[in-house]
Amino acid sequence: MQFIDEAVIHVKAGDGGDGSAAFRREDGVPRGGPSGGDGGNGGCVIVVADPHKASLLDFKFKRHYKAQRGEPGRNKDQYGARGEDIVLKVPVGTVIFDDESGEALADLDTPGAQVVVAQGGIGGKGNIHFATPWNQAPKTAEPGTPGQERTVRLELKLLADVGLLGYPNVGKSTFIASVSRARPKVADYPFTTLVPNLGVVRLSDERTFVIADIPGLIEGASQGAGLGHQFLRHVERCRALLHIVDATFTTGPDRDPLADYHVINGELAQYAPELADKPQVVALNKSDALSPEEISAIRDAFAAENIDLFVMSAATGEGTTPVLEALWSHVRPPTSPKTS
Numbered sequence: 562m563q564f565i566d567e568a569v570i571h572v573k574a575g576d577g578g579d580g581s582a583a584f585r586r587e588d589g590v591p592r593g594g595p596s597g598g599d600g601g602n603g604g605c606v607i608v609v610a611d612p613h614k615a616s617l618l619d620f621k622f623k624r625h626y627k628a629q630r631g632e633p634g635r636n637k638d639q640y641g642a643r644g645e646d647i648v649l650k651v652p653v654g655t656v657i658f659d660d661e662s663g664e665a666l667a668d669l670d671t672p673g674a675q676v677v678v679a680q681g682g683i684g685g686k687g688n689i690h691f692a693t694p695w696n697q698a699p700k701t702a703e704p705g706t707p708g709q710e711r712t713v714r715l716e717l718k719l720l721a722d723v724g725l726l727g728y729p730n731v732g733k734s735t736f737i738a739s740v741s742r743a744r745p746k747v748a749d750y751p752f753t754t755l756v757p758n759l760g761v762v763r764l765s766d767e768r769t770f771v772i773a774d775i776p777g778l779i780e781g782a783s784q785g786a787g788l789g790h791q792f793l794r795h796v797e798r799c800r801a802l803l804h805i806v807d808a809t810f811t812t813g814p815d816r817d818p819l820a821d822y823h824v825i826n827g828e829l830a831q832y833a834p835e836l837a838d839k840p841q842v843v844a845l846n847k848s849d850a851l852s853p854e855e856i857s858a859i860r861d862a863f864a865a866e867n868i869d870l871f872v873m874s875a876a877t878g879e880g881t882t883p884v885l886e887a888l889w890s891h892v893r894p895p896t897s898p899k900t901s
Contacts, residue, residue, distance in 0.1 A: 566717040566795070568620035569660055575603025575630040575644035577682030577705025580690075583636030584698065595699055596638050597688040601631030603681030603708040604644035608657060608715075610669035611650040617715055619650075628679070631705060634687040641684060654720045654798065660712040670720065670798075678713050682706040716794060721759060721773035722892040724796035726829075727805035728821050732846040734758070736805065736875035737774045740885060762885060770892045773799065797833060801840045801891035803884065808859055809850050818845060819862050840891040844871040844884050 578600025585593025606628050626649060632641030657666045657678060667676035685703030692699055725733040741760025758774040775795055796802065804825065806818035822843065830837040845851075845859055856872055863870040871887065873880030 565617045565621050566719075568617040568624070568715045569712060570620050570624045570626060570649075570715065571710075571712050572606040572649075572679040573625075573627040573710045574605050574679035574681040574708030575628040576708050577601070577603050577684040578631035578633040578641040578644075579704045580685035580687040580702035581634035581636060581639075582688040582700050582702035583634075585637070594697060595688040595692050596636050597702050598634035598636070598638050598640040599687050599690075600634045600684030600703075600705045601641035601643040602684050603631045603705070604628030604646045605677045605681045605708075606647050606649065606679035607675055607677050608649045608651055608655075608667070608669065609675040610653045610655060610672055612653050612672040614650055614652040617651065617655070617717055620715060628681060628708065630708070631682070631684045633705075634684070634702070638687075638689060640687075643684075644681060646681075651715060652717055654718050656716045656718060658714040658716065660714045666713065679709040679711060682708040718798050719759060719773050719795040720771070720798055721795070722770040722800050723762075723772040723888050724799035724802050725772065725774050725805060726796070726802050726825055726841075728807070728825070731805045731807040731821075732875045733774050733805055736803075736846065736873075736881070737772055739875050739878055740881055741772065762888075764885060764889060768889060768893070770889065772803070772888075796829075796836060796839075799839065801842065801888055802836075803888060804841050804843045805846050806843065807846050808855060809847050818859055819866070822863075822868075842871065842884060842887045842891070843868055844873050844880075846873060846875055848872045848880060849874040849877055 580600050581597030583595070583597040585596045587593060606626055626647055628647040629644035631644045634641045651669065653672050653674075654670055656668045657676060658664065659666055666678060667674075669676065683706045685705045688699045688702045691701045725737065727733055737758060737760045740762050760772050760774070761769055762772055763769050773795055804822060806821050808818050826837050826841075843863065845856065848856060851859075860870050860872070871880065871884045873884055875881065
């Protein structure tokens with residue numbers, strides 16, 4: 562399935578039905594009086610978070626949605642039927658914005674959460690409501706009001722406990738494939754990951770957490786460079802970040818793990834300052850391709866800035882368990898205090 566995490570759609574709620582201006586005309590009822598019923602309310606456009614949805618793909622090809630209008634009122638005091646609502650199902654974690662004003666309308670971050678994005682019109686009153694002692698045969702009836710119409714933007718922010726950060730080709734996809742059942746594309750060239758991938762990590766004692774592999778960031782990502790800027794929103798909900806650095810320089814000359822670390826954190830701070838404040842576990846990957854002396858020198862450089870550096874090889878699995886345990890310490894649910 563193609564992964565789509567942003568869509569713009571136009572929604573139109575149903576108009577309210579017109580009220581009726583009718584009169585009773587029956588044998589034996591010479592003074593029947595007004596009998597026009599009210600029009601029905603128009604249907605609403607409702608967006609619901611569906612846990613079975615994983616992408617906004619449904620909204621890529623169909624972008625206009627219109628709810629049913631209310632039926633007009635009829636004679637014999639009959640009210641018009643209400644128009645049917647239209648329900649749009651989106652993945653859990655979808656944020657809805659008014660596209661014109663940029664206002665956030667709702668954050669559907671729990672299964673079943675819903676919001677009315679376009680309110681149906683109100684049905685008009687029939688002439689049965691306008692009879693008075695001075696006007697016993699009113700010919701007045703109200704028209705229905707129009708349904709709300711607007712353009713909304715849907716943005717999907719993945720719900721994951723841990724987000725993976727790092728330059729392209731540092732081994733993020735290899736790591737998530739090693740510690741979970743996720744099977745992202747792995748290759749020896751930059752920008753292998755074109756869409757986020759989710760994986761469930763299972764530790765001992767039935768402990769689990771969800772990890773998201775985000776496409777690699779580069780310098781300038783917060784201003785639109787590379788691919789990662791399209792997916793920075795997906796780390797906003799993460800409780801902790803795993804920052805992977807690489808010293809094998811497979812993606813370019815004159816690369817330094819500590820410099821890469823600062824560049825990526827700088828991009829996070831420019832995109833959203835609160836991202837740079839999230840707990841981070843920093844891991845040096847591809848240790849199987851480095852000498853002990855090289856690893857020691859890199860560790861010393863990070864230690865000089867009070868950064869605890871884990872060392873691992875995602876390809877062989879060596880050193881990944883301590884990294885996962887460190888992540889768990891940041892994402893584990895709080896324990897309730899025991900009561901005596």
